[in-house]
Amino acid sequence: MATALKQYELVYIVSPEATDEQLAEVQQLVESNVTKAEGTVDNVDAWGRRKLAYRIGAHADGIYTVVLFSGTGELVKELDRRLKVSDLVIRHLIVRVDEDFRKAARAREKRAEETRRRRVARGLPPEPTPEELLAKESQSEARGDEEGDR
Numbered sequence: 006m007a008t009a010l011k012q013y014e015l016v017y018i019v020s021p022e023a024t025d026e027q028l029a030e031v032q033q034l035v036e037s038n039v040t041k042a043e044g045t046v047d048n049v050d051a052w053g054r055r056k057l058a059y060r061i062g063a064h065a066d067g068i069y070t071v072v073l074f075s076g077t078g079e080l081v082k083e084l085d086r087r088l089k090v091s092d093l094v095i096r097h098l099i100v101r102v103d104e105d106f107r108k109a110a111r112a113r114e115k116r117a118e119e120t121r122r123r124r125v126a127r128g129l130p131p132e133p134t135p136e137e138l139l140a141k142e143s144q145s146e147a148r149g150d151e152e153g154d155r
Contacts (some may be wrong), residue, residue, distance in 0.1 A: 010044060010075040012103035017088060018067035018096045021054060028068060031093055035072055038084050044076030061095050073102070 019031055032049065039046050052069035061067070081099055088097045121131040133141075 010077065011101055012047070012073065012075050012106065013081060013099055014102045015072040015074065015084070015097065015099045016069065017072075017094050017098075018057070018061075018069055019093050020095055021064060021066050021068060023068060023093050027093055028070075031091065032070065032072075034087060034091070035074075035084065038087060039074050039076055039080065042076055042080035042083065044074055044080050046072060046074045048073040064095055067095055 015035065017031070017035075019028055023031075036046050048071075050071040050073075052071065054066055055069050056066045057064060085097075085099060088094050124133075125131055
């Protein structure tokens with residue numbers, strides 16, 4: 006029985022004293038564990054050095070990385086275990102995000118459907134014409150210029 010892959014977001018903070026090679030080593034650890042468990046790494050976003058909200062041990066800042074990946078619950082347990090024993094990682098958090106993405110997609114579709122319904126009720130075509138899009142874009146640019154003058 007194959008289990009469905011769920012989407013997760015991992016945020017980990019590495020010690021600020023870590024070298025580029027050590028950062029690459031931690032990232033390789035994450036990616037190798039994900040691929041070994043037949044998961045996929047969807048996106049890696051290195052935020053860089055940031056000040057921590059509060060001190061963690063002797064650290065006032067850290068190097069943040071966000072990884073979006075798909076995998077099973079077993080993968081999450083193993084990744085969590087590996088990151089806990091890593092001396093370079095001072096904090097990490099793994100959260101499931103696929104439900105949030107689905108809710109956002111449903112809300113976007115509902116808004117688009119409501120917009121189409123209102124346009125038809127006003128006697129307009131369901132989708133804006135290219136001319137309407139250009140006019141709207143030029144209006145927003147003009148408003149942006151006015152705000153910049155303040």
